[in-house]
Amino acid sequence: MSEIDLPENEVKILLVDDEVNITKALRRLLMDVDQYDIHIANSGQEALALLADEPNIGVIISDQRMPEMTGVEFLKEARALVPDAVRILLTGYADIEASIAAINQGAVFRYLTKPWDDETLLQAIAEAARNYLLLAENKRLNTLVLKQKEELYEWNNRLKHRVLDQTSQIRAKSDELALGNQRLRSSFNETIGALAGIVEMRDRRAPGHSRNVAELVTVIAEKLGLPDAEKNQLRSAGLLHDIGKIGMSDKLLSKLLHSLDSKELQEYQNHVVRGQAAIDMVPALREIGVLIRHHHERFDGRGFPDKLKGDAIPLGARIICAADMFERKLIQFAKSDALSSALKELECEWGKSLDSGLRIALEEGAQEVYRHLDISAEVLEAKVSPKELEVGMQLGDDLYSGTGVLLLKQGTVFSEKSIEAVNRCFMIDPFERDIRVLIKCSEPD
Ligand SMILES: [Fe+2]
Numbered sequence: 001m002s003e004i005d006l007p008e009n010e011v012k013i014l015l016v017d018d019e020v021n022i023t024k025a026l027r028r029l030l031m032d033v034d035q036y037d038i039h040i041a042n043s044g045q046e047a048l049a050l051l052a053d054e055p056n057i058g059v060i061i062s063d064q065r066m067p068e069m070t071g072v073e074f075l076k077e078a079r080a081l082v083p084d085a086v087r088i089l090l091t092g093y094a095d096i097e098a099s100i101a102a103i104n105q106g107a108v109f110r111y112l113t114k115p116w117d118d119e120t121l122l123q124a125i126a127e128a129a130r131n132y133l134l135l136a137e138n139k140r141l142n143t144l145v146l147k148q149k150e151e152l153y154e155w156n157n158r159l160k161h162r163v164l165d166q167t168s169q170i171r172a173k174s175d176e177l178a179l180g181n182q183r184l185r186s187s188f189n190e191t192i193g194a195l196a197g198i199v200e201m202r203d204r205r206a207p208g209h210s211r212n213v214a215e216l217v218t219v220i221a222e223k224l225g226l227p228d229a230e231k232n233q234l235r236s237a238g239l240l241h242d243i244g245k246i247g248m249s250d251k252l253l254s255k256l257l258h259s260l261d262s263k264e265l266q267e268y269q270n271h272v273v274r275g276q277a278a279i280d281m282v283p284a285l286r287e288i289g290v291l292i293r294h295h296h297e298r299f300d301g302r303g304f305p306d307k308l309k310g311d312a313i314p315l316g317a318r319i320i321c322a323a324d325m326f327e328r329k330l331i332q333f334a335k336s337d338a339l340s341s342a343l344k345e346l347e348c349e350w351g352k353s354l355d356s357g358l359r360i361a362l363e364e365g366a367q368e369v370y371r372h373l374d375i376s377a378e379v380l381e382a383k384v385s386p387k388e389l390e391v392g393m394q395l396g397d398d399l400y401s402g403t404g405v406l407l408l409k410q411g412t413v414f415s416e417k418s419i420e421a422v423n424r425c426f427m428i429d430p431f432e433r434d435i436r437v438l439i440k441c442s443e444p445d
Pocket residue numbers: 241242271295296
């Protein structure tokens with residue numbers, strides 16, 4: 001007998017025949033195979049009842065010729081009850097045609113003829129049992145894959161929601177941080193502005209000087225295409241560039257530069273180093289401190305305190321130097337032609353004390369910043385009280401508080417914020433009610 005490839009696991013086998021001798025003979029043939037668990041029924045009806053209780057039958061072997069219900073009829077019904085069971089029909093030669101038709105209809109896996117050959121029968125049953133186990137395993141794996149797929153989908157969904165949740169939390173946190181940063185930056189700028197006001201109170205000969213320089217250096221930086229961070233830094237340095245003058249004596253401050261003796265000149269020149277030292281304790285202001293130190297260096301190397309020359313002078317310090325010099329010249333002339341006169345005066349400085357690479361940016365920037373000095377026919381002058389101020393009006397003269405603190409410099413265009421600040425100051429430290437403003441007439445349609 002050739003070797004039979006038996007199934008690895010146990011398989012329930014149902015033998016159906018009305019002849020007891022046949023079922024006994026089949027049982028004897030199969031009982032030596034450990035993997036087979038044999039069940040017997042003597043009619044189609046009995047077998048169907050058994051299948052209802054034993055749905056895990058793997059192989060059904062049925063005789064064709066039985067009273068009441070033929071093998072093919074029984075197997076058709078059995079297929080509905082246990083579709084996964086492999087069905088084999090035992091048939092005589094006379095019924096072969098009916099058996100082939102049953103196979104073609106899918107009711108029967110294969111047929112075997114009676115009398116059977118033991119080896120052929122054992123081979124067929126072993127093959128059917130292996131097929132059944134394979135199908136069952138395949139089904140089990142498919143169910144497992146389906147379950148894992150559902151779990152994966154569920155897990156994926158939960159993960160997606162978690163990521164969305166966390167993303168929205170991070171976004172909210174980041175918005176909160178951005179807002180905090182914005183508040184911090186604006187409070188930093190306001191503090192620097194207040195410090196600049198204190199510097200200006202010390203040097204009454206140059207009202208609004210620090211704020212004018214700050215505005216001009218910002219416009220120059222814009223024209224040179226400097227990044228926002230550098231522009232902000234330059235604006236702060238412009239506001240604080242003369243902070244070292246706070247420590248200078250009243251006598252020294254009241255004197256003109258060319259009338260200083262050597263000791264007084266040294267004391268005056270110290271304001272750049274003193275300015276840097278004053279703010280060096282604040283790490284956020286250290287880079288601004290370097291610009292303050294060098295804002296009186298000359299491009300030709302004849303400045304102070306370190307006699308730096310050309311590009312060795314930080315660009316920011318060169319810009320402040322040019323704006324500072326221009327602003328000081330501007331106040332020497334009558335308002336009507338101050339702009340053109342100051343620019344003309346500066347001409348001889350380019351390439352000497354000033355970096356000529358900044359000339360175009362300064363000249364264009366000055367035209368923008370000091371446009372208010374050139375009062376054209378399209379601008380009306382008016383006097384208004386703090387309550388009557390409106391956004392877009394331009395301040396005609398420097399505005400001081402009652403006790404002499406410079407609030408806003410001439411040329412400032414009013415915003416909601418500055419109008420609120422002026423009204424608040426009017427309550428705290430009242431000043432002359434009439435404020436001179438310039439109002440631009442709207443263009444006719
Ligand atoms: Fe200075």
